[in-house]
Amino acid sequence: MSTKEDVLNELLKRLDEAEPEGADELAKELLEKRGMSPVELVNALSKKLKEIGDKFGRGEIFLMDLVGSAEVMNSVMTVLRPALEKSKEKAEYVGTIVIGTVEGDIHDIGQRIVASMLQAAGFRVIQIGNDQPPENFIKAAEENGADIIGASALLTTTMPVQKKLIEELKKRGLRDKYKVIVGGAPTSPEWAEEIGADGHGADATEAVEVAKRLIGKG
Amino acid sequence: MRGGLKGGQLKILTNDQIYDIHLAVLKVLEQHGIKIEHEGALKLLKDAGADVDFKTKIAKIPQYLVEESIKKAPKTIRLYGRNPKYDFVLEGLRTYFGTGSGQTYVLDLETGERRRCTFKDMEELTRLGDALENIDFAMGSGTASDAPSGLMGLYEEKAVLLNTEKHFVMYSYHGAELTKLQIKIAELVAGGEEELRRKPIVTLYDEPQSPLIFGRDYIEALFEWVKKGLPIVWAPCTQSGATAPVTLAGSVVQTSAESLGGNVIIQLLNPGTPFIYGGVPLVLDMKYAVTSYTTASTLLMAVMLAQMSHYYDIPLWGTTGCTDSKLTDAQAAAEAALYIAAAALSGQNLIHDIGYMDSGLLCSADFIVICDELIGMIKRLLQGVEVNxxxxxxxxxxxxxxxxxxxxxxxxxxxxxxxHYLTDLLSKSSWRKWISEGGKDLTKKAREKARKILKEHEVTPLPKDVVDEIDKVIKSAAKEVVH
Structure with missing residues (x-):
């Protein structure tokens, strides 16, 4: 007979090996048959993902291993999310961040990497995808009680949308409610300052460091 | 046992040109001959049918003798390390890399100062090569300038055999007496005469003098070594424009004639002796009157020699990982990268001189480490791609x-x-990470890696009684030298 710990270990192993096969079922089993609370489970998974992130930081595993693990986490979260919403307890996140690529820009990979690394650093990450207008960033932030909004632009022609996002926040009187980080190849700390953003990430590692620092956890 | 990756992708000679070079080699040996300052070798050649003039000491070697001796040379040669995991097989297009010997100066790893190389430097550079993944065999890096001059060969042998478990290509400091002692030490380490013959842990690197002279001491060394059936490199260092023709094809013809002329003696003395063909094709810089190791010409000649060795189906003594720079700088890395690519892609076999600097006068640990890094990358090139x-x-x-x-x-x-092959030292990170790690350039990182290896890497020591015996051999030789 397998115990709750056995099933949990099996699920953590899926995370470790970036193997999505059967991960959802294991999560369901833990919630429905093994009496594990959704918060307890999220915390265990986040802790594991953090370990995996640390391994990446030390150069022991590669980027695709980290991203693979984060994707397993995402697929488990689709099972966990409804249960979490019903639950009275709160999961222990470092913070919540909405992340996406701005309108007119369909570059996706950069913000995906940043999202994986933020997850591995203990953040709750709301990924809204690419080609997103400012209002969608703001809507997702409002709905999820986010601390930070991260907007990526990979083209010089779409960089102005990052500026529009900040203007839109100001217009709605929400500018002080969220920290805003901008990133993407053509952006720079100077650009971030010019448009009044709170931080800039030159690469994924720096984005995570800046995010932590902005919410006082760095 | 180490597997050597196959090169041979790079060719510059057509089959027709290869054959033209071969015919020219036969003409030089048969019509012009070689001056050999060794009575025994001249007699051997005379008895075999060569046209020998004992007064001028010139032996003109007929074509059939050259061809027969090529046939007698083994096509596949197994070389041994004192640890069997380092054994490897020389054959066909398989490539192996090793350090070089005989540099007078070293760049001090701590101070960067250029100074005379010592026995301790040889020990350290050998231990470094033992640890580096892409170094397959060792030579006595540098020179033991603190050893009595007549005993340098023995000190080199001790420095290398004690500090690596990889195969050792030993430079011949020549002469019958010294070579006998070198063999004695090798037999001590191998565990006896028969053991050394069956599993040679040492190859002798012996050489003719260009143009077309076989010196007495060098042939004496060859005789002692070949009588034992041990593997031997017989390869000249030619300087195009000075000791060899200014043309690249002509230099390769003479290099080949000198090397294959030696093989005739080797195969007459002891048929089937493992012979490694080739040369170190250099040029004399006409602007500065200094030898150049790494020019477009030396790279071309290296590729030509590789193609000749494949034609003869005899393993090649290759050269690579050299620079004419005086320090481990951008020139050093650029020249080494080009030379390593040319050597590997042309399918040279026993490729030496990794870490040679400043016209062969200088060695340094950081440059060897950088070459190791480059070889790793070029090995990935040799692996090619899988399409399925x-x-x-x-x-x-x-x-x-x-x-x-x-x-x-x-x-x-x-x-x-x-x-995908991941390099170790070449900077691939972001600017920010690079800065956070100290903003170091490649040389600095190579120096740190070398220091770390020298601090941590240990070589399985030889049994104490063997080391004692080696010291006894050196001590007794020292007495003779003094007298």
Whole structure:
């Protein structure tokens, strides 16, 4: 007979090996048959993902291993999310961040990497995808009680949308409610300052460091 | 046992040109001959049918003798390390890399100062090569300038045999007496005469003097070594424009004639002795009157010699990983990269001189470390690409989807290491990470790696009684030298 710990270990192993096969079922089993609370489970998974992130930081595993693990986490979260919403307890996140690529820009990979690394650093990450207008960033932030909004632009022609996002926040009187980080190849700390953003990430590692620092956890 | 990756992708000579070079080699040996300052060798050649003039000491060697001796030379040679995991087989297009010997100066690893090389430097550089993944065999890096001059060969042998478990290509400091002692020490380490013959842990690197002279001491060394049936390199250092023709084809003809002329003696003395063909094709710089190791010409001659060795089907003594720079700088890395690529891609076999600097006068640990890094990258080139259903990746392309990502695919995780080689020292990180790690250039990182290896890497020591015996041999030789 397998115990709750056995099933949990099996699920953590899926995370470790970036193997999505059967991960959802294991999560369901833990919630429905093994009496594990959704918060307890999220915390265990986040802790594991953090370990995996640390391994990446030390150069022991590669980027695709980290991203693979984060994707397993995402697929488990689709099972966990409804249960979490019903639950009275709160999961222990470092913070919540909405992340996406701005309108007119369909570059996706950069913000995906940043999202994986933020997850591995203990953040709750709301990924809204690419080609997103400012209002969608703001809507997702409002709905999820986010601390930070991260907007990526990979083209010089779409960089102005990052500026529009900040203007839109100001217009709605929400500018002080969220920290805003901008990133993407053509952006720079100077650009971030010019448009009044709170931080800039030159690469994924720096984005995570800046995010932590902005919410006082760095 | 180490597997050598196959080169041979790079060719510059046509089959017709290869044959023309071979015919020219035969003409030089038969019509012009070689001056050999060794009575025994001249007699041997005379008895075999050569046209020998004992007064001028010139032996003109007929074509059939050259051809017969090429046939007698083994096509595949197994060389041994004192640890069997370092054994390897020289044959065909398989490539192996090793350090070089005889440099007078060293760049001090701590101070960067250029100073005379000592026995301790030889020990350290050998231990460094023992640790480096892409170094397959050792030579006595540098010179023991603190050893009595007549005993340098023995000190080199001790420095290397005590500090590596890899195969040792030993420079011949020549003469019958010294060579006998070198063999004695090698037999002590191998565990006896028969053991050394069956599993040679040492190859002798002996050489003719260009143009077309076989010196007495060098042939004496050859005689002692070949009588034992041990593997031997007989390869000249030619300087195009000075000791060899100014033309590249002519230099290769003379180099080949000198090397194959030696093989005639070797195969007459002891048929089937493992012979390694080739030369170190250099040029004399006409602007500065200094030898150049790494020019477009030396690279071309290296490729030509590789093609000749494949034609003869005899393993080649290759040269690479050299620079004419005086320090471990951008020139050093650029020249080494080009030379290593040329040597590997042309399919040279026993490729020496990794870490040679400043016209062969200088060595340094950091440059050897950089060459090791470059060899790693070039080995990936030699591996080539696999093309099959899995690597064509149609399924993976579909799985990732339009505007999708390959990062999280199993296909990526499974095949990443097979497809992509990651370097160790070359900077690949972001600017910010590079700065946070001290903003070091390649030389600085190579120096740190060398220091770390020298601090941590240990070589299995030889049994104490063997070391004592080696010291006894050196001590008794020292008495003779003094007298």
């Amino acid at each position: 259903e899995e690597t064509l990746a149609v399924e993976a392309i579909k799985e990732a989807g339009h505007a999708g990502s390959y990062l999280s695919l199993k296909h990526t995780r499974k095949l990443f290491k097979q497809e």
